Ligand code: HEM
Ligand code: HEM
């Protein structure tokens with residue numbers, strides 16, 4: 290048996306649904322790039338406009354990310370707490386509610402049922418369902434931790450992260466009369482998620498996985514965890530100000546937002562360093578190289594997409610020109626993919642073979658998937674970046690008008706479409722590989738320290 | 745580093761940042777009335793914001809730089825386009841963008857909703873957001889000048905502000921209704937007819953697609969002189 294507790298099995302359905310949504314999300318992305326690359330007939334635009342496709346692309350993205358986080362939490366919690374989940378039934382009920390809300394939302398979008406608020410378009414009644422699902426999830430996690438005899442910093446960090454995540458969502462729900470107040474709190478959801486709560490969840494899950502596969506001492510891992518999350522929140526909370534430069538907020542945001550957000554890459558650098566150190570000081574042999582590709586790929590890509598690409602446009606004098614352009618899109622893709630898509634895939638590659646009782650898996654196909662998606666997305670990010678530099682230079686710097694600036698984009702989005710097709714192939718390969726994962730015929734090396742010795 | 749130091753870093757880091765942030769949030773609410781002119785945030789503006797959400801405009805157009813990047817930013821759209829152009833675009837995107845490489849969907853926005861949207865965009869345009877976006881600042885300046893002293897304004901700016909939503913001049917503006925130089929050489933109208941045409945196109949050429957322009961007779965006169973001067977230059981050149 291590779292999983293220690295039966296209730297860890299609930300996570301499998303979270304992972305499967307997440308992977309299906311991943312494919313749907315990417316197909317919508319391709320459709321968006323077609324909208325840019327070609328002139329579409331007016332009749333088509335009338336029934337299925339860019340706006341509808343965009344809300345599907347982004348909401349499905351958020352949905353599969355959250356499914357991965359929740360599934361991942363359910364997977365690691367029992368061994369971390371030394372007991373089964375408080376209630377697997379709640380876990381399944383919550384999954385059904387969440388997915389029902391997400392699917393209804395996507396169908397509703399097609400018929401124009403939307404709140405029309407970017408990234409948070411889900412209408413109010415469905416948001417109610419999502420809140421119910423979130424409450425069930427947090428209650429289940431909290432009860433499992435409270436009732437367990439083993440206490441660890443990691444448990445509390447994880448609980449804190451998901452609670453923070455859920456609470457922030459509430460700020461996006463009311464109707465705000467004033468547009469600037471609306472966007473002020475919009476960023477409490479978007480920014481404090483990706484540069485706050487989600488980072489805490491990521492750091493905790495990665496800490497757990499690294500501890501498990503390397504056999505590195507728990508004390509060391511948890512120390513890093515505290516320092517990293519502390520720095521993430523220190524820089525990330527006030528760093529929210531890098532979105533308040535041009536919304537009609539007081540002047541000091543230019544300084545506070547600029548300086549704190551410029552420090553945001555620091556904890557990400559620490560994550561790369563500690564991953565690297567733990568790999569070098571591992572006490573157990575590497576069983577599945579592909580899982581390692583993902584762990585290290587995640588650390589590096591996180592630094593590039595979020596740290597480097599984020600830093601490039603976070604200072605006010607630069608952001609004045611790049612704000613709300615294809616440069617933002619470039620960063621959005623590299624950061625979301627590098628930090629959170631790869632985190633989810635790391636979780637899946639860690640957990641899914643074990644859930645099927647496989648210790649060492651065949652990874653030939655999965656390696657293709659890894660290289661095609663990671664390189665594909667990087668090239669896609671560069672293409673968006675070039676389109677963005679052209680756009681900002683022509684439209685905002687030279688000031689030669691919107692049409693001319695955007696006409697150049699047709700070419701770059703044809704390239705993006707081509708690259709996107711390759712990326713989609715990589716995603717399909719990865720998903721297929723995970724769904725059909727098989728044991729390897731090569732014997733696995735014996736572990737030196739058992740996971741239990743870490744607790 | 746000991747575990748205790750690590751925990752201390754976590755708590756001190758998190759709590760200081762949260763405390764600063766909450767204080768700033770308080771101050772933000774104190775200053776928002778001044779920075780966004782909440783005294784002008786009428787029911788009509790709020791209704792316009794609801795229309796903006798209802799048709800999901802924000803997933804193609806950015807506003808304050810947020811949202812979809814598919815279509816132009818709407819923060820200063822009121823200054824860039826003016827009320828009439830916004831109304832024509834919203835109600836007849838198929839006509840306005842007939843020759844455009846990107847299309848806007850026909851959303852079925854009603855007459856009332858259009859007025860509400862315009863009020864919303866006019867209010868948004870006044871938010872003190874440090875002159876972002878950079879490319880629209882010239883339209884804001886031109887609008888302000890046109891309002892105060894039309895005579896002194898650089899004529900090209902004035903003309904483009906008023907007509908640039910649908911006409912081009914030397915590659916500036918949006919080509920929906922044709923280039924102004926071409927038009928100048930085609931039209932047979934005298935000065936007064938041209939002025940009437942701008943203010944009420946149907947009175948001169950019934951059935952024409954151009955909407956009435958919200959310009960004062962003085963401004964219309966300046967624009968008419970400008971357009972007629974394009975004609976003579978051409979003839980002299982020949
Ligand atoms: C994994 C972490 C991150 C993710 C997933 C992420 C994602 C995103 C996304 C999706 C947007 C666009 C939001 C919108 O307007 O629709 C955005 C904007 C932005 N991000 Fe990040 N980001 C991350 C980390 C960072 C970091 C660490 C920095 C700074 C060092 C940063 C700097 C920025 C800036 C300055 C913008 C605003 C761009 C603009 O003005 O248009 N991001 N981010
Ligand atoms: C074939 C692959 C993909 C293509 C061609 C694609 C294309 C696009 C396009 C054209 C947009 C709209 C930008 C705009 O509003 O103008 C967009 C938005 C977005 N996509 Fe993708 N996408 C792809 C895959 C992905 C993946 C894998 C992720 C995340 C892991 C992702 C995350 C996002 C995000 C976060 C936004 C919103 C960006 C923002 O608000 O700044 N996309 N995508």
Ligand SMILES: [Fe+2]
Pocket residue numbers: 480484528529531532
């Ligand atoms: Fe941010």
